[in-house]
Amino acid sequence: MANVFGILTAIVLALAAYIANKNKTAYDAKITATKEKQTALADTEVKLKVAKTTLTEELPAQRTEVEADVEKLTAQEAAQTKANTALEEVTKTKSAKLAENKAKLDDFREKSKNTGDIDQLAAKLKTTLAEVEELQQSITVAEAKLSDLNAQNTASGAEVGAAKTKFENFTGGQSLATLQTRIRSIYPNWGFVTLAAGNNAGVVANSTLNVIRDGEVIAKLLVTAVESGTASASIVPDSLSSDVTLAVGDRVVPGQKAAVSTPASAPVVTPPASN
Template identity: 30%
Template sequence: MLWKILSALSVVCLGTACYFAWSNQKLLVEERKRETYTQANLAEIKAHIAKAEEAKKTLEGQLAAAKQELDSAKTGVTDTSSKVQNTDKELNTVKSSLEQIQKRLAESEEKIREAGNIKALVAQIESIKKETAQAESALANQNQRLAAAQERVNKLNDEAKAAEEREARGRRGVVDSDFTAKVAHSYTDWGFVVLNKGNAGGVFANADLEVKRGKNVIAKLKVRDVEPNSCVADLVKGSLSEGDNIRSGDLVVAAAEQSANTAAPKAAAGAAPAAGAAPSAPAAPGAAPATMGADPFGAPAAAPAPAMGSDPFGAPAAAPAAPAPAAPAMGSDPFGAPAAPPAGGAATPAPSTADPFGAAPPAAK
């Protein structure tokens, strides 16, 4: 009787052991699948990091090229300013010659009243008038050359300002307000997404972006790594509702509030030009410009000459126009002012040390 009981217990134990063996075998297969999935993701992330390093080198080269272009623009502005000063000197010489001719004309008129040979004096006056007309024509040509040179200076100033703004905006990480992109790949579980635009599409590192679905903002992003045609953006903690996910194809736009812009007005408050300053306007044809000797870099203007329309027979000339204010310097110094530091003065945050592969995906059922 005892051996029957022992035999039955042995059969039960053997069946239990077989069940647990079968269950452990199934768990082992699932665990191996998880390991294979994790290793594949790790290889993909390493390849992406290598591409990001290459993109960083490309951006550094582009920044160096932009700086070289800015230096060329500075040199062009300096050369044009020198030409404007030389033209000013020539114009002053012509004005001096015109004043001498007008003086001689006044002396001739006085002699007409005193002398009796009217015909000779009239011929002399006509000759002086021709010389005066030639001098006025030369002065008008100088005015046109000066206006053209001033226009070139203004154009170079605008180009230099635009280059500085692009460079400063790239350093601060501020994208255009009308910027749009799409989510190419979403890795919400690991806290980042990949966008379909890079620096060629107007994306900069540390830019603030928003993910919109319809008219609602579902999450906020912070650009981390930028490539020519794609970029990686980290998900801002707390911006995505619990249980929600970012999907591929979601619309990405510029954030309504850029963190780089909040501190920029404070940093640039001490270097901003006066609100009333404005660039000088070109002179009207045939008249001496109001800022004839004005230097676009702040040198004092030369004294204005008498108006070209003054009466050659002694009538007082019209009062010269007051010099217009010199063109304001861009950012308080068109060339050489240090760029505003990034918003808040903070360095780029260190990457998260959390293991993005610590949690395995749910097992398939």
């Protein structure tokens, strides 16, 4: 009987040890999962801080600068238009004066047909021709000035149009259609890349970009921060296939703006091996 109790006791102890070991394994797994979630939370908080800085500091400054450029160019266009109008009025006045002098010359010629004083007629004719030539030169100069002003007005209009396009893209969260750049560096642990171009080349914060390789879109990027000559962008979740790896030098062009949800964890991208 004692042996039976001893055996039962050993079985109970073994079972208890097995359960305790299993509980410890589950506890350790829970601790590991908690640490991973804390790491992901820290990464998300860093990205949120960067995004808040962009929204509260960089974007308002950039928008103010673009609005100032548009206002300046618009004022220049208005001044140029006013100057052109004034010059056109001067040209009209000169043309009317030329027509009047021509009429006088024709009348003078008609009246002087039967005159006998050739020397006096020649002197008057010479004076009149000199006045006509002077008026013609004045009109030529005025037309040249008008042509220059029209060219300046056209250039100013083009600058205003470019500034308005830049402003519309900026406020609409869309990079310029002419943008052509490359991936400069990749940070797989953070899930973002840096670009070899910034707002000078038309990169706009919060815009969507396409990564192109062999003529196909292999991934999408969301611009999070922009400087004059560089920018950083997060890799849009689910836009990168599991069998595709981004590489430094991949071509980047503007894409269609789309709503992007915050990922539970950043996608892991392996940077290319250094040469």
